[in-house]
Amino acid sequence: MAESPIISSMVLEPPDQEDKKNSWDLFPWKDFPGYTQSQRCASTSSWIWQFGYDIEKSDDDTKRRWVCKVCVDSRRPNPHSAASSGTQNAGIHLWNDHKVCDPSGRRKPPSKAKEKTPSRNIAEMMKLNTRDAREQQIANQIIGRFDRLVFQRLVVSWIINSNSFFRQSEDPYLRAAFEYLNPLVKTTEAHITHNTVRRRILQVYEENKAEIKRVLPSRTT
Incomplete structure (x- = not known):
């Protein structure tokens, strides 16, 4: 299944992170x-x-x-x-x-x-004592830097760009690698199924159908 680079670039586009960051400033x-x-x-x-x-x-x-x-x-x-x-x-x-x-x-x-x-907590995994203000701050910085939706969009974009099977997102070794790199992938339940991958791709296609139809003919000539 060959996909247009247009879809990939739109999947990769992250949401505005500033509001998420600032919302905790006063806490x-x-x-x-x-x-x-x-x-x-x-x-x-x-x-x-x-x-x-x-x-x-x-x-x-x-x-x-x-x-x-x-x-x-x-x-x-x-x-x-x-x-x-x-x-x-x-x-x-x-x-x-x-x-x-x-x-x-x-x-x-x-x-x-x-x-x-x-499931198990990131602070527990890293042996952080969140009763200590400094370690509490470190835990919150780690949690705040991970965005579940951005991670999922990156996985979908990788599947599109590599022309991989949708079920690749369910590969246990790939998931283990993600969790090793960042345990928050598991604790935030960020893994996605093949059905989710398919739904996300179709959603992006429907949202950008007119632009895709406009660009594709020019690439085949």
């Missing part, structure tokens, strides 16, 4: 010793995560917490936090304290998010 880490940015992608579909930070205990990533962004942005002492599975409590806080509700208007009160069984 009061001193109020949450032993915590880091969450490495998990689960349980963030509820609307309340638009208004909260996702953190986890470095030595036990089953202990994830939602921390109110509105409290943090307004410099409120002791910002409200709740267990990640207790999103209904977070929704009640947002309404009672900030008059913020589900922007879509579909959920009143918000539904409870479902927790997934987590």
